[in-house]
Amino acid sequence: xxxxxxxxxxxxxxxxxxxxxxxxxxxxxxxxxxxxxxxxxxxxxxxxxxxxxxxxxxxxxxxxxxxxxxxxxxxxxxxxxxxxxxxxxxxxxxxxxxxxxxxxxxxxxxxxxxxxxxxxxxxxxxxxxxxxxxxxxxxxxxxxxxxxxxxxxxxxxxxxxxxxxxxxxxxxxxxxxxxxxxxxxxxxxxxxxxxxxxxxxxxxxxxxxxxxxxxxxxxxxxxxxxxxxxxxxxxxxxxxxxxxxxxxxxxxxxxxxxxxxxxxxxxxxxxxxxxxxxxxxxxxxxxxxxxxxxxxxxxxxxxxxxxxxxxxxxxxxxxxxxxxxxxxxxxxxxxxxxxxxxxxxxxxxxxxxxxxxxxx
Amino acid sequence: xxxxxxxxxxxxxxxxxxxxxxxxxxxxxxxxxxxxxxxxxxxxxxxxxxxxxxxxxxxxxxxxxxxxxxxxxxxxxxxxxxxxxxxxxxxxxxxxxxxxxxxxxxxxxxxxxxxxxxxxxxxxxxxxxxxxxxxxxxxxxxxxxxxxxxxxxxxxxxxxxxxxxxxxxxxxxxxxxxxxxxxxxxxxxxxxxxxxxxxxxxxxxxxxxxxxxxxxxxxxxxxxxxxxxxxxxxxxxxxxxxxxxxxxxxxxxxxxxxxxxxxxxxxxxxxxxxxxxxxxxxxxxxxxxxxxxxxxxxxxxxxxxxxxxxxxxxxxxxxxxxxxxxxxxxxxxxxxxxxxxxxxxxxxx
Numbered sequence: 001x002x003x004x005x006x007x008x009x010x011x012x013x014x015x016x017x018x019x020x021x022x023x024x025x026x027x028x029x030x031x032x033x034x035x036x037x038x039x040x041x042x043x044x045x046x047x048x049x050x051x052x053x054x055x056x057x058x059x060x061x062x063x064x065x066x067x068x069x070x071x072x073x074x075x076x077x078x079x080x081x082x083x084x085x086x087x088x089x090x091x092x093x094x095x096x097x098x099x100x101x102x103x104x105x106x107x108x109x110x111x112x113x114x115x116x117x118x119x120x121x122x123x124x125x126x127x128x129x130x131x132x133x134x135x136x137x138x139x140x141x142x143x144x145x146x147x148x149x150x151x152x153x154x155x156x157x158x159x160x161x162x163x164x165x166x167x168x169x170x171x172x173x174x175x176x177x178x179x180x181x182x183x184x185x186x187x188x189x190x191x192x193x194x195x196x197x198x199x200x201x202x203x204x205x206x207x208x209x210x211x212x213x214x215x216x217x218x219x220x221x222x223x224x225x226x227x228x229x230x231x232x233x234x235x236x237x238x239x240x241x242x243x244x245x246x247x248x249x250x251x252x253x254x255x256x257x258x259x260x261x262x263x264x265x266x267x268x269x270x271x272x273x274x275x276x277x278x279x280x281x282x283x284x285x286x287x288x289x290x291x292x293x294x295x296x297x298x299x300x301x302x303x304x305x306x307x308x309x310x311x312x313x314x315x316x317x318x319x320x321x322x323x324x325x326x327x328x329x330x331x332x333x334x335x336x337x338x339x340x341x342x343x344x345x346x347x348x349x350x351x352x353x354x355x356x357x358x359x360x
Numbered sequence: 361x362x363x364x365x366x367x368x369x370x371x372x373x374x375x376x377x378x379x380x381x382x383x384x385x386x387x388x389x390x391x392x393x394x395x396x397x398x399x400x401x402x403x404x405x406x407x408x409x410x411x412x413x414x415x416x417x418x419x420x421x422x423x424x425x426x427x428x429x430x431x432x433x434x435x436x437x438x439x440x441x442x443x444x445x446x447x448x449x450x451x452x453x454x455x456x457x458x459x460x461x462x463x464x465x466x467x468x469x470x471x472x473x474x475x476x477x478x479x480x481x482x483x484x485x486x487x488x489x490x491x492x493x494x495x496x497x498x499x500x501x502x503x504x505x506x507x508x509x510x511x512x513x514x515x516x517x518x519x520x521x522x523x524x525x526x527x528x529x530x531x532x533x534x535x536x537x538x539x540x541x542x543x544x545x546x547x548x549x550x551x552x553x554x555x556x557x558x559x560x561x562x563x564x565x566x567x568x569x570x571x572x573x574x575x576x577x578x579x580x581x582x583x584x585x586x587x588x589x590x591x592x593x594x595x596x597x598x599x600x601x602x603x604x605x606x607x608x609x610x611x612x613x614x615x616x617x618x619x620x621x622x623x624x625x626x627x628x629x630x631x632x633x634x635x636x637x638x639x640x641x642x643x644x645x646x647x648x649x650x651x652x653x654x655x656x657x658x659x660x661x662x663x664x665x666x667x668x669x670x671x672x673x674x675x676x677x678x679x680x681x682x683x684x685x686x687x688x689x690x691x692x693x694x695x696x697x698x699x700x701x702x703x704x705x706x707x708x709x
Contacts, residue, residue, distance in 0.1 A: 017485060017486055039482065039485050204687075204688055222688075264691070266614065286486065287486050288486075
């Protein structure tokens with residue numbers, strides 16, 4: 001029964017209590033999945049990403065340093081990998097094999113993989129400028145962004161990249177910062193400074209997603225304000241209402257004009273972004289939500305299907321083993337005492353704790 | 361002329377006016393401009409043409425006269441109906457149907473899905489491991505720092521002093537223009553568990569910031585109706601040093617639970633019942649009323665109370681995760697008036 005229910009979930013949400021929730025929007029139901037059967041705050045989910053092989057597997061990055069695999073068809077957690085090294089919570093996940101370590105620097109806030117070129121990742125963080133890395137190439141970043149010019153008081157503009165997205169169809173990247181700026185970078189152009197910069201609001205922007213057409217982004221800030229910003233002109237197209245808390249996760253559907261948003265106010269909302277702009281669904285999930293994954297498939301209606309026969313299970317096991325076996329090598333920067341091991345490639349936020357300061 | 365959608369309907373004479381005035385416009389519009397519009401009208405047809413209403417009389421005095429006559433008629437009919445109903449009830453005696461409950465805004469409240477179910481395990485786990493867990497597990501005992509915004513005036517200073525007598529183990533410090541973000545690490549190193557900042561505007565306190573200290577949430581309230589001790593009539597003598605009991609009323613939603621726990625963690629766990637003092641945080645329609653009383657049991661069923669202590673009303677403006685950082689902190693709940701206050705029957709706490 002759990003398997004059938006798990007299959008038809010439209011949105012997967014990770015919470016701070018370690019529960020992975022699958023939400024079915026047709027029936028407005030949420031099912032909880034935990035690895036250990038009990039929610040544990042140490043396993044707070046910080047990142048979710050689709051595993052290799054379409055949308056059948058989810059990689060769940062937890063706060064205690066483990067990455068768990070979850071199968072959406074069966075609805076069970078399939079395995080986990082402990083990934084030591086670095087401090088702090090996971091900031092990005094990407095399916096792969098080897099355990100790589102890249103010294104990115106302290107204060108990392110986000111790592112994102114280019115969906116068109118899987119060996120390219122971008123990282124950015126607080127006082128950690130945007131860097132694009134090629135995992136097959138050298139250990140130096142392929143593109144290192146330069147900070148903008150000093151402002152009108154001749155003061156250095158601080159850097160705090162909170163979220164990065166790759167624009168499809170070109171090499172450009174978009175970032176949103178904690179100082180309410182949205183910037184577009186183009187590694188192909190000779191300038192390392194942002195090509196376009198706009199601001200929105202007065203609060204840190206925490207999450208960002210691209211719209212299906214690729215011309216605009218939707219950003220969310222710590223006050224729960226969602227805005228659509230056009231990247232061709234740097235103009236604000238419109239806002240979305242409804243959220244009461246800080247936005248933690250945003251994702252647009254690849255073909256339909258739908259946006260899923262989750263945040264600290266414990267509610268998952270689905271908005272329609274055009275004609276007309278408004279709220280479609282709202283589901284109350286009882287814990288604070290950290291991240292979400294929207295399934296990109298096109299048929300959202302419930303198909304009444306019988307649960308799969310047990311004869312199919314062994315073949316799926318074989319498939320997953322093959323997936324694990326198909327990997328890519330990447331350069332390592334650390335000393336050779338860390339052996340390559342099976343797992344998922346991730347990057348961590350290396351936190352430098354300054355004395356006397358509390359992290360917000 | 362056949363503007364039949366008038367509130368008084370057809371017929372000019374007051375004795376044709378019906379009690380159920382609201383039914384008339386619908387019947388009138390549906391039926392059209394016939395003289396005998398609805399079957400419920402009496403046989404005494406109007407001398408005036410249908411579609412007439414008092415508001416169409418151009419002469420102000422006569423219009424006023426007609427209206428007062430109509431109003432008196434309405435009142436008489438209403439009283440008559442009430443008397444009739446009462447007589448019927450008395451006649452039926454025990455078999456009378458129960459009295460209908462009047463509708464209030466509180467009992468018309470829209471269904472809120474965030475209202476906490478006591479059997480819910482996920483919410484119970486969430487609460488058991490949140491930032492107040494160490495207080496509720498009796499691992500820490502509260503130590504409060506009360507301060508104000510810079511350069512407070514008399515009322516605010518007095519309110520701080522009175523609050524520190526109400527809350528045990530609290531200390532009042534003068535805010536010498538120090539930044540809150542610098543005060544907070546110092547408080548943490550001195551083992552304070554909560555920080556209360558009373559904001560003042562034009563010589564009256566109007567805001568309250570309550571921050572739970574090691575890394576806990578920060579709530580920002582609007583404060584109104586502040587009454588100091590000397591302004592409270594028929595009050596008792598000053599509160600003693602006994603630890604008071606707490607009453608938290610009506611914090612039903614998930615957000616309400618968080619705020620209720622925040623208030624509860626201000627006071628020590630073990631109240632001294634000898635002191636017979638009680639602090640009440642009563643939430644009604646998103647306003648939190650704070651009162652401080654001393655009670656005494658006069659008999660098995662009757663108790664008398666004396667109000668001591670200051671009294672004020674709070675309204676939650678925002679709940680921020682983490683200690684005070686209004687610019688870069690992440691908000692768990694922000695009050696947005698134009699989005700959240702659209703319905704008079706929807707409350708958030």
